[in-house]
Amino acid sequence: MQNIIIANWKMNPTTKQEAKEIFEGIKSGLEGVETEVVICPPYLYLSELSGLTIGVQNINAEDNGAYTGEISAVMLKEFGVDYIIIGHSERRKYFVETNQIINKKIKKALELGFKVIFCIGETEGERKSGLKNEVLEEQLAQGLDGVESTENITIAYEPVWAIGTGDNCSVKETKESIDHIKKLIGKEIRVIYGGSANAENAESYIKEAGANGLLVGGASLKPEEFVKIIKSAE
Ligand code: PGA
Numbered sequence: 436m437q438n439i440i441i442a443n444w445k446m447n448p449t450t451k452q453e454a455k456e457i458f459e460g461i462k463s464g465l466e467g468v469e470t471e472v473v474i475c476p477p478y479l480y481l482s483e484l485s486g487l488t489i490g491v492q493n494i495n496a497e498d499n500g501a502y503t504g505e506i507s508a509v510m511l512k513e514f515g516v517d518y519i520i521i522g523h524s525e526r527r528k529y530f531v532e533t534n535q536i537i538n539k540k541i542k543k544a545l546e547l548g549f550k551v552i553f554c555i556g557e558t559e560g561e562r563k564s565g566l567k568n569e570v571l572e573e574q575l576a577q578g579l580d581g582v583e584s585t586e587n588i589t590i591a592y593e594p595v596w597a598i599g600t601g602d603n604c605s606v607k608e609t610k611e612s613i614d615h616i617k618k619l620i621g622k623e624i625r626v627i628y629g630g631s632a633n634a635e636n637a638e639s640y641i642k643e644a645g646a647n648g649l650l651v652g653g654a655s656l657k658p659e660e661f662v663k664i665i666k667s668a669e
Contacts, residue, residue, distance in 0.1 A: 597630025
């Protein structure tokens with residue numbers, strides 16, 4: 436299974452120029468790299484960036500209509516987008532995305548031929564209450580309800596408490612969760628880790644925790660560091 440390293444730029448950077456610079460900086464460091472690399476910028480920069488595999492961070496599950504401020508998956512067909520991140524914890528939290536909404540988005544993305552990066556993970560409270568496995572099971576079961584094939588899905592295990600905090604999940608705990616997720620899915624699937632991944636800890640997730648790659652936020656905006664992360668997956 437080919438490893439995958441995904442950059443989730445979130446709502447960054449704030450100018451087109453910076454987006455191009457970061458993108459070109461990453462691109463120039465990838466000679467000879469075999470790992471799959473995906474950059475997920477804000478929509479506005481899509482037409483500015485080319486030469487690497489591109490993803491987006493969200494879609495609306497409807498094709499078109501009266502949904503002020505939204506972007507549909509159909510619209511993305513023209514923009515050279517291959518991947519769609521669905522169910523990121525920031526969307527679950529700030530935009531109240533339920534497992535049911537996420538399920539609709541996953542089905543729509545797959546129906547239109549996109550590859551899906553499906554994010555799951557427990558909050559700090561759920562972890563402390565010993566509910567981690569239950570939460571993961573529910574997110575997977577409801578998110579994938581009625582999905583016939585998981586062939587074009589990558590699962591991103593992102594403990595919410597580890598995202599953007601510098602408090603990354605231990606290799607041991609990550610391995611347990613990844614093993615649990617793989618067992619629940621029951622067939623070959625790519626499961627990656629996300630949550631304060633950086634150039635120092637990247638290799639241990641891939642080589643020791645059994646992650647098939649990483650979903651990287653903050654560190655993906657620093658080309659040199661991001662290229663190091665990519666190389667640790669080789
Ligand atoms: P982080 O974000 O690497 O900044 O923790 C990861 C993510 O939200 O996907």
